[in-house]
Amino acid sequence: MSSPEHDHVATDLLAALAMGDDPAELGLDADARDHLASCPSCTDEVAALRETLELIAAGGGTTLTPPPPSVWEAVKAEIDRPAGAPAAAPAPVTSLASRRRGVPTWLATVAATVALAAGVGLGAWVVQPDEKDDATPQAQVLGEAPLASLDAAAEDRGAAVVRRADDHLVLHVEASDLGGPDGTREVWLINVDGKRMVSLGLLPVGEAGDFDFPERLLDQGYRIVDISFEPDDGNPVHSGTSLARGEIA
Structure with a gap:
């Protein structure tokens, strides 16, 4: 593993941390935990993921609006990439995915794929208030x-x-x-x-x-x-x- 000051914790593990999983149970070693404690990028990612999960759990009043088409094109390209082919401009990560636990498939897949393919985490998703069902403006x-x-x-x-x-x-x-x-x-x-x-x-x-x-x-x-x-x-x-x-x- 590269020095912790240069390697970031994998996005799927950040998602698990955002859900409340214990770092030790996820298999994060001392170097990875030290990195997580001192890296603004990783801690900001956990905070953003946690906020997103809280808004999803709250329901009634929030929806997840998809990112621009360019992001989805990058996601599709990453999914379709042949095994062994290099990803486009990958961000260095501390990959402990084989030891992750308790991470929903949709969250880990979207978070990791978007991070690798587009250089962003779930921040590409914009949380917005739900529109009214009838989409009718308030009467004057x-x-x-x-x-x-x-x-x-x-x-x-x-x-x-x-x-x-x-x-x-x-x-x-x-x-x-x-x-x-x-x-x-x-x-x-x-x-x-x-x-x-x-x-x-x-x-x-x-x-x-x-x-x-x-x-x-x-x-x-x-x-x-x-x-x-x-x-x-x-x-x-x-x-x-x-x-x-x-x-x-």
């Missing part, structure tokens, strides 16, 4: 409306938020303590002129719901959110009993 908030009772107390009754969704808008209503008589709750948009109104639909029993409407209504001045009590009488017009109201701003 266009306005909010605090909801309150219409009496003198003006008690807090929740809030409504308008968001853009593709070619239409969505009014999200979170109401609470609406009170009033038993019956149906209906959500309306009232024009600021106080003369026109449009029903968006019935509020679910849980007093929260989403209501789609065309953006032109907002542009035309339908900015007042109203929640009314509606008796089950089949009459589609506003009952005149508003339980909560607020203007989108």
